Amino acid sequence: MPTRVLLLGFGAIGRQLTGLLQPEVSSGRWALQAVVRDVAAHQSRGSLGVELHGSDGWGELVREADLVVECAGVSAARDLGPDVIAVGRDLVLTSVGALAYPDTRAKLLQGPGRLHVTPGAIGGFDLLGAAGEADGLDAVRIRTRKMAASLVQPWMAVDEADALRALQPGDEAVTVFSGGPADAIAKFPGNVNVAVALAWATRGRGDSATALERSLERVQVELVADPDAELSSHDIEASGPAGRFQMRFESAPSTENPRTSGLTAISLAHTLRRVAKSAPV
Template sequence: MTRILLLGFGAIGRQLTGLLQPEVSSGRWALQAVVRDVEAHEARGSLGVELHSNDGSHSNDGWRELVDRADLVVECAGVSAARDLGPGVVAAGRDLVLTSVGALAYPDTRAKLLQGPGRLHITPGAIGGFDLLGAAAEADGLAAVRIRTRKLAGSLVQPWMSAEEAADLRALRPGDEPKVVFSGGPADAIKKFPGNVNVAVALAWATRGTGDSATALERSLQRVQVELVADPDAELSSHDIEASGPAGRFRMRFESAPSPENPRTSGLTAISLAHTLRRVAKSAPV
């Protein structure tokens, strides 16, 4: 039996649990989850997942025992949790499947996640086409990479915004002109919009090319350009990718339906995570 530990059991974790029912029902996989408030999650239904409480600390004995007993650890709790708990998982020699790829935009976290001895696995989330773009990058075939993400304005309101900025976004109505709320690099984007632009860092990871992963990713984070747009007419979240260089010119567009658990989260994220998890589980020495 493969023992999988989920870090977080929100919209992504709950949808993922449903997608993994073939493996769980057959007894091949067993799921546990670490959450801050067990009672709150049990009130919604645990879906057969064994829940454990953790206040975010990575130093208590209970947390270390859960990690030691797991064959695979899957982070689906957000960038902050990925930064706090992910490095300890890798340092304990456990494979970590990272959903909140934005954690890699922080140099200190990136170094810890990539130094082992556990292996880090990246899920592409709400976008794809990484095989093609990755191959082009490895051949030094990309000179420019850009991603434009469009979302409903209400989902882009952030705590750091002034009252006026937040009100301007909430006031957008269908038919109004879309509003660019961010333009720049993935590292700055993930700090301002941690729940909205993990895909940008995932794109940088996919197009990092060859060489030392940390160094290559740093270069890629400088190359990738991000534009985040509040679109009052957006029915679905969309991601437009443009890449060009000696290998050619590439354009890709992805529109993902919302998660059945939370309309603010892309449903494709859990679908992509389930696919990544099955691939990793096949190759893991469990």
């Protein structure tokens, strides 16, 4: 019997993920299903062999699944993720920014289901995680640069949004946010999941919820609108008793949506394969 993998969402990330998982699907080892808001709209784009379901009765689909993968955004992760955990299913979380909200964080970490966090468009978590567990980090910072137009948000004043859209190559880059991951994810939910993932990776030992709360206070985030940016980039700096570390990641856009990093689905596929080997299916 194939491993039943349920996707919550089937947008750019879900569609790219489906392509990456074709070896498992074509061999019959895995069967993919997806919960979407509008089945007809997704079918018109092509289901890619994924069995599509509307949101009605999604809870039963979760209970029947062996693994559940969230790839629908921070809001959906907050609404649906806790219910997956509550019925004892493993949840692979893509929209890691959901962990920045205390109420959601508590529900996602309380079990009985297990939470698996994807690193997204950045890496180096083996080294940073080890340093964090050894209390070897005092400061952690991430600076993310993206194309200016991709950072326009509905809450922005008209003149602020227009100024970002008007930036042209050669213009000076503009820092649109500086602060902690929780505030960053509230203002830019689709752009700084990596900052919360970094806090998760460097949280250290102890109760996960408490450790993550401390780590979210330590990590500093800078989000820059760069009119010369062709690729999204993430610069990480970490320092403490374990040493000083600098890492830079530049990710190509998704083939499904240029506003989404292609590395997100790649990272998700890697995480899902690792989780599937240890899951009680």
